[in-house]
């Protein structure tokens with residue numbers, strides 16, 4: 172039981188004290204059991220107050236501290252650090268939220284707010300009275316990181332980690348690295364091409380002795396926890412010997428009878444089951460796509476480099492942290508959505524990028540020269556009724572940039588942008604300006620009244636009630652309609668289930684806190700980056716990749732990890748193994764062990780996430796969460812009930 | 816209900832969750848969405864961590880109602896949360912029946928991390944229900 176509790180009640184300027192009588196709160200608690208010192212302060216988080224707290228703890232030999240101020244989400248860690256600086260164990264600190272949940276919530280009722288603040292501070296005192304000094308759980312950490320996905324985000328993170336001194340396993344599911352950026356030629360907002368960017372990153376990855384790259388590789392099993400994950404990785408062979416002779420390869424491709432849609436070109440072209448990489452993809456080595464290969468053996472007859480004896484390999488990699496950079500898929504419009512799949516000259520923006528790649532001096536699609544292009548924005552994004560409520564961020568800018576490229580590359584191009592409000596945020600505004608100067612036409616509508624695409628005879632018409640010209644009905648004859656599609660999570664995101672990574676309501680991987688902890692997940696040791704986390708352009712993907720690399724490195728760098736000790740514990744005396752907790756725990760944190768002639772449950776502290784899901788299922792109440800015991804909760808409940 | 820206190824509404828104990836519903840309750844404050852000041856919150860890591868014993872303790876010690884601001888499908892600890900929270904609520908209700916307590920004094924709703932308005936709506940109507948039923 173604590174005897175010398177220090178309580179600090181914050182004015183927060185006037186944010187709290189304009190509605191809560193903080194002096195009354197102080198007076199109401201100063202004689203509570205164990206309270207030795209009770210003060211009000213103008214700004215609890217200010218340096219001067221933090222210093223005063225340190226002095227109080229040291230001079231008055233306080234054994235625990237409560238600060239009543241804003242939400243713990245903002246300053247719990249600040250005040251824990253203050254207690255630590257004063258030589259006190261940081262778990263002897265309890266935070267009371269009297270701003271967000273009191274002064275602001277009840278600014279309409281000052282008396283009521285003050286009464287509530289009193290009870291909340293009393294509850295925090297009741298809790299701190301039982302507080303115990305806790306030591307972090309120490310586990311050894313392997314100085315290696317698995318980076319999953321070798322797009323721009325994954326490669327950038329791998330380089331950063333390797334430079335810092337960690338061993339990196341870069342695991343790419345496809346036979347080639349580069350991700351989506353390898354598929355785009357011209358990029359905004361610097362005029363670098365996808366190929367140039369990927370080549371630079373790949374060269375750096377390959378020259379680094381700390382990075383091991385696996386292609387055709389996928390994680391299929393995950394064991395362990397932060398500091399010590401063991402990943403089982405399946406590596407599919409490309410069925411080629413390393414020294415491949417190029418004229419033989421071409422013959423092999425020519426004789427291969429299997430032709431499938433080429434996903435690299437978003438199915439506007441086909442490729443063979445045996446295929447070479449595109450110049451923007453690495454390593455520059457061919458591969459055989461065994462999902463489609465019929466094993467007819469024709470290619471083997473003309474090319475000596477083919478080796479069907481190569482076997483799938485399984486590797487066990489030990490790593491301290493996992494960094495996910497698995498990227499996104501472009502939204503695939505539904506059949507008939509703005510004529511997609513029904514009208515032959517309706518394509519998606521990714522397809523359009525590939526068409527532009529293939530056309531040199533004239534823009535030609537399906538044998539017809541293109542002059543008038545209608546771009547329909549926000550397809551698959553900002554859906555009021557659909558699932559994708561979000562803005563895909565990259566598309567307004569990337570599309571306008573492409574429209575400018577097209578206008579400069581070919582003669583007599585007319586661009587018509589059917590948009591829902593252009594969002595070329597930040598520096599990209601210059602492209603919007605340039606496109607307008609070049610004579611591009613912008614027409615706008617709301618979500619509930621979208622443009623209509625119609626085929627009449629052999630012409631395609633796009634009609635809109637344009638809100639920029641007071642709802643005038645305007646119509647354009649389009650040679651090509653480009654659906655500016657947004658980003659969606661990868662169709663195969665099974666890696667999230669394997670690692671138990673939560674997804675947000677948009678179905679992308681979810682961070683702990685969008686602002687304060689933007690690249691960490693609730694799974695300790697797993698960080699997220701790039702477009703796997705939500706729509707991002709390249710710069711934003713790089714930013715998050717660098718942040719995630721830093722966070723992952725921080726975990727593995729010192730070789731030892733200190734974990735939060737607020738985990739479940741078993742009272743071995745009352746436990747008589749029934750297995751219910753083991754069943755309830757989503758992380759398999761329980762072991763069945765023998766102790767004093769009976770079986771009991773034991774919690775593996777490095778695996779336990781402290782979720783508490785096991786607590787209510789125990790039939791003999793043998794489980795508690797450290798820091799949230801029955802005594803903690805019940806004493807808080809008692810203190811919250813107003814008695815005066 | 817304790818007498819002589821400043822706040823006259825029914826006392827409601829809310830079990831919020833640290834990562835999901837507590838941020839929504841914080842945001843209700845930020846947006847100055849008012850609700851009765853007799854609503855008190857204890858945050859827990861996950862709504863499926865609440866012991867029926869705590870709920871009964873609150874009701875027996877003087878809280879008029881207990882509201883579980885559940886994680887729902889947003890639970891960072893996994894999909895089983897909804898089912899597990901539902902299960903502990905029905906088990907608690909059974910225990911309440913055995914003790915002759917009105918099961919309507921326990922309420923649960925999923926409150927996502929930005930569902931501030933939903934939270935305020937729920938606690939207001941719960942508070943209203945509790946004050947009517949105590950008359």
Ligand SMILES: Cc1cc2nc3c(=O)[nH]c(=O)nc-3n(C[C@H](O)[C@H](O)[C@H](O)COP(=O)(O)OP(=O)(O)OC[C@H]3O[C@@H](n4cnc5c(N)ncnc54)[C@H](O)[C@@H]3O)c2cc1C
Nearest residue numbers: 320322323324344350351358359497498499701702708709
């Ligand atoms: C049409 C279009 C044009 C664009 N133009 C621009 C532009 O001009 N400028 C700009 O800044 N941005 C542009 N973007 C956005 C840009 O493509 C993204 O910001 C970038 O691709 C995100 O990189 P990433 O590494 O996060 O993901 P990705 O590029 O998707 O790479 C992810 C990698 O992870 C691999 N992977 C996936 N799952 C697994 C798994 N389970 N195991 C192992 N590997 C896996 C994938 O195969 C892939 O190689 C454009 C996007 C589109 C759709």
Ligand code: SF4
Nearest residue numbers: 756779780782783785
């Ligand atoms: S607190 Fe959660 S993670 Fe820890 S043992 Fe219990 S159920 Fe498992």
Ligand code: SF4
Nearest residue numbers: 746748749750752789
């Ligand atoms: S549920 Fe309780 S009694 Fe059963 S094994 Fe787990 S701790 Fe022991």
